[in-house]
Amino acid sequence: MPQSSINARRLERSLQELGAIGESPLGMQRVAFSPADVAGREYAMSLMRRAGMDTRIDAGGNVIGRKAGSDPRLPAIAMGSHTDTVPSGGKYDGALGVMAAIECVQTLTDSNRELRHPVEVVIFANEEGTRFHRWLIGSRAMAGMLEDDDLNAVDDDGIGLGPCLADIGGDLTRIHEAARKSGELAAYFELHIEQGPTLHQSGTPIGVVTAITGRAVFDVEITGKANHAGTTPMSARNDALVSASRLVLAVQRLAGESEVCRVATTGAIQAHPNAVNVIPGNVRIGIEFRDPEMDALAAAESELRRAAAAVAAEDGVGMEIHRQRFTPPVPVQPKLQAMVEEAARQCGLATEKLPSGAGHDAQAIASIADMAMIFVPSVDGISHAPEEFSTPEDCANGAQVLLNLVLLADERF
Ligand SMILES: [Zn+2]
Structure with a gap:
């Protein structure tokens, strides 16, 4: 033709x-x-x-x-x-x-x-x-x-x-x-x-x-203790935002250095009470992983759960991970x-x-x-x-x- x-x-x-x-x-x-x-x-x-x-x-x-x-x-x-x-x-x-x-x-x-x-x-x-x-x-x-x-x-x-x-x-x-x-x-x-x-x-x-690409979206809730930003000594804090930040970096490393999945992003964050003079007692972050392989998404999820458990144990905060959406x-x-x-x-x-x-x-x-x-x-x-x-x-x-x-x-x- x-x-x-x-x-x-x-x-x-x-x-x-x-x-x-x-x-x-x-x-x-x-x-x-x-x-x-x-x-x-x-x-x-x-x-x-x-x-x-x-x-x-x-x-x-x-x-x-x-x-x-x-x-x-x-x-x-x-x-x-x-x-x-x-x-x-x-x-x-x-x-x-x-x-x-x-x-x-x-x-x-x-x-x-x-x-x-x-x-x-x-x-x-x-x-x-x-x-x-x-x-x-x-x-x-x-x-x-x-x-x-x-x-x-x-x-x-x-x-x-x-x-x-x-x-x-x-x-x-x-x-x-x-x-x-x-x-x-x-x-x-x-x-x-x-x-x-x-x-x-x-x-x-x-x-x-x-x-x-497939996509997995997670909502993570980090629970620490809200307290006075002026009177609470640094050694006596359960700052949920600091712990959330450690998890954000772990998520970045997971796709960056470790190449567990193609891309990983923490794109949403809410801190409570979100006041400059209060240690954040509760933080929610939204995380997504994308990869064309199902196995990589599964590996990223277990890596996230492992990193979250480690931060929770070290910082003495609560960590709850909810899988919000999964698109294969x-x-x-x-x-x-x-x-x-x-x-x-x-x-x-x-x-x-x-x-x-x-x-x-x-x-x-x-x-x-x-x-x-x-x-x-x-x-x-x-x-x-x-x-x-x-x-x-x-x-x-x-x-x-x-x-x-x-x-x-x-x-x-
Ligand atoms: Zn289009």
């Missing part, structure tokens, strides 16, 4: 046009369910229709563009990502995957090239999870993975998910209808910016994602990784294998379909910020690899 070439200038134009929707001096403000989010989705739907797709919105609020294939018995090959942003986010996170997927279909339509499989482009609703502190709502709805906590979520103003989903064309009362069965999709491919520095530093145009790593099948490499080779582009340190819609869809992810470099590794940038050339390379991947899948699946 001859290669079909995507139109790099058209892709760049649609990225910039989408990027003008919700743009502010402080970055992109296309938070899920906002008027700008709706406008961004409508813009993308207009491009889908121009590319020859029928569009609909499922009960989970996902926009689905679909173009029929020549064999009606075959399941669809899906591509997609998200168009919502974090507050003051960038123009490329999610947007690239959607605009590139539409560009692939437009290219096929322009060259009158009909695939055997139907093709779908999906814009997953509320990927970032800013408003309800619950992310991947659309992709988890499609994968049938939503839990009661998700459905009953309220935002900081006490507004439920229902009216917000209705604003974007979804329907919470029928959300289970958004779930698709295993086998309904032949495969799911997602192009995304790396959001880290690996490809930018190595100068490699295409990243082949090996796994989407999602590997990409070697067969699918090899197809991404082959697609890149056809374009003459070098590849590098790497795990994804961030979560993506693909990790939910992986439970109902074969999944692969393509990364392109993020300049200086910056993401979730207005400075987020990937060059037009890198974006076009990613889109071309995505198209070649779809063509390979259409031949083989």
Whole structure:
């Protein structure tokens, strides 16, 4: 089959046009369910229709563009990502995957090239999870993975998910209808910016994602004794914040020097009573570990428990560790990784294998379909910020690899 070439200038134009929707001096403000989010989705739907797709919105609020294939018995090959942003986010996170997927279909339509499989482009609703502190709502709805906590979520103003989903064309009362069965999709491919520095530093145009990182989140409560900061001698203190600090350093060492897991972060802290003249009697810290391997996450957890027990014994404080959340790593099948490499080779582009340190819609869809992810470099590794940038050339390379991947899948699946 001859290669079909995507139109790099058209892709760049649609990225910039989408990027003008919700743009502010402080970055992109296309938070899920906002008027700008709706406008961004409508813009993308207009491009889908121009590319020859029928569009609909499922009960989970996902926009689905679909173009029929020549064999009606075959399941669809899906591509997609998200168009919502974090507050003051960038123009490329999610947007690239959607605009590139539409560009692939437009290219096929322009060259009158009909695939055997139907093709779908999906814009997953509320990927970032800013408003309800619950992310991947659309992709988890499609994968049938939503839990009661998700459905009953309220935002900081006490507004439920229902009216917000209705604003974007979804329907919470029928959300289970958004779930698709295993086998309904032949495969799911997602192009995304790396959001880290690996490809930018190595100068490699295409990243082949090996796994989407797992994540374990812990809440640790340290109980000491509150007392007068002026009258209590240093030798007679049970300072919960000092003990918490020792644990923070142990967490850093665990990923840093000891390399038990890829990254470890203490990102949240609350001290009580949080007064400058009182020895902190009670402290809560929030810790997360991320790693593409389940074993590493388990090792990090036991290392955390060991370090906490040691600090507790030495300092005479109480330590309670609660596991708050656990998201298992999602590997990409070697067969699918090899197809991404082959697609890149056809374009003459070098590849590098790497795990994804961030979560993506693909990790939910992986439970109902074969999944692969393509990364392109993020300049200086910056993401979730207005400075987020990937060059037009890198974006076009990613889109071309995505198209070649779809063509390979259409031949083989
Ligand atoms: Zn994203």
